[in-house]
Amino acid sequence: MATAVSKIDEEGSDIELEPGYRPSADEPFMNRRQQAYFRRKLLDWKDSILRESKETLAQLQIDSLREPDVTDRASSETDWGIELRTRDRQRKLIAKIDAAIRRIAEGEYGYCEMTGEPISLARLEARPIATMTVEAQERHERNEKISREE
Structure with a gap:
């Protein structure tokens, strides 16, 4: 039996989102369920980005860039440079996610x-x-x- 996922909104009241819920054009636009759905989607996305960032930092601490071969070292430095640029873009994305969550709380999200x-x-x-x-x-x-x- 599938259980409902409970979501607490900004006012503290429960909003039930059943598993598999997807916003539909058949319901009022940006009703409380849709707001809860997109808030959860944004928070999950942010958590995923933060988790990946932590994994990248942990990997940076483990991996050594002291490769004995100059070519291997250059390759490793290039790979890590790309990874760090990706993380920087994701850092900026987190600010946009936070702004979207604020817009939900202010009732402006979706417009x-x-x-x-x-x-x-x-x-x-x-x-x-x-x-x-x-x-x-x-x-x-x-x-x-x-x-x-x-």
């Missing part, structure tokens, strides 16, 4: 910061930190490109 329109559930499912609708994002990127070219 485009440019137009105020709802962001599609499919977009939020694919990119839970999205702050704009696809159309607004495309407009923003076009304007950014034009600004760079001038």
Whole structure:
């Protein structure tokens, strides 16, 4: 028998998310269940990133970059450089995840910061930190490109 996953929201009341729950267009947009679902998704993503970062740091402490062969050492340094750049990008991603969690608490999550329109559930499912609708994002990127070219 499947058990429900309990989620405590900011006000402290229980919101039950049954296993396999997915937000649907058939329910009111950004209702409490959808907010709890995306909050859980964001927190799980953040936990995963933090866990990977800890594993990277532990591995850095274990592995030695004192390879006897110059070529092996250069290869190891390149690999670790790539890994550290990846972790830096993920550090910046954590800030975006935290901002999305704040928007949930403030009731702004799921709405485009440019137009105020709802962001599609499919977009939020694919990119839970999205702050704009696809159309607004495309407009923003076009304007950014034009600004760079001038």
